[in-house]
Amino acid sequence: MxxxxxxxxxxxxxxxxxxxxxxxxxxxxxxxxxxxxxxxxxxxxxxxxxxxxxxxxxxxxxxxxxxxDQLMATYREVAALQREHDREELTTALESMRTKTTDWKVSYDVETPGELRASIADLDDSDEMAQRREIASEWEHLEDRLPVIRAALNEYDWATKRDTISA
CATH class of the missing domain: 1.10.10.10 (Winged helix-like DNA-binding domain superfamily/Winged helix DNA-binding domain)
Incomplete structure (x- = not known):
């Protein structure tokens, strides 16, 4: 349009x-x-x-x-994370994301966002349904982000060393 x-x-x-x-x-x-x-x-x-x-x-x-090009987009995202955040900030973000997903697993007695979505079928309360749907979406988003943040941390020293080398 x-x-x-x-x-x-x-x-x-x-x-x-x-x-x-x-x-x-x-x-x-x-x-x-x-x-x-x-x-x-x-x-x-x-x-x-x-x-x-x-x-x-x-x-x-x-x-x-x-x-x-998803591979190159991910590389650019990893580089941006490494340049914009120090190792401690990335570690804290990773820890926070893992804590959230662990809490959801325990709170809803599920292992995946898909299981949380499926649990909506057993509910009558529309507010609870909406909340589970929203949490499942956030959980899926976090699952996409976790490997990117992990990659940024795994290669942090290597990348930051190369980023500071002058030609």
Missing amino acids: PDHNKPSMTRGERVRAAARTLRTPRTAQWIADETEVSVKTAQKYLEQLAEDNVLREIEQGEQTLYGI
Whole structure:
């Protein structure tokens, strides 16, 4: 759906912004339609983003789809965590996340967010259902974050040493 605020952004900025928020791989035509640019313009910027490892090109039959390069996005996220937080802050965050998930396991007598979601079927109280749904979503989010924070901690010394080396 066209956004009438887009003219303040250049064509390239619109394509890059749309590409960075892709949830599923899309064609250059789809991006062009979303950003109100030509397919040729969309392809130009999408190919640049693929060269920069922001996007991956996925061949699907006759079409090329563009999707977020999750591996590179994770590497960038690990690097950002290492640069923005010291080891103690990352350790505290990891500890807090583990405590939350452990507390939920005990409180709800479940082992996974999926089991917590399934337990909603046994409830009549809509407030309790909503609370469990919200906790399950947060739990799933934490499960996604834990490996990233772990990776930032595991490679903290290696990364910070390389980050300070001058050329």
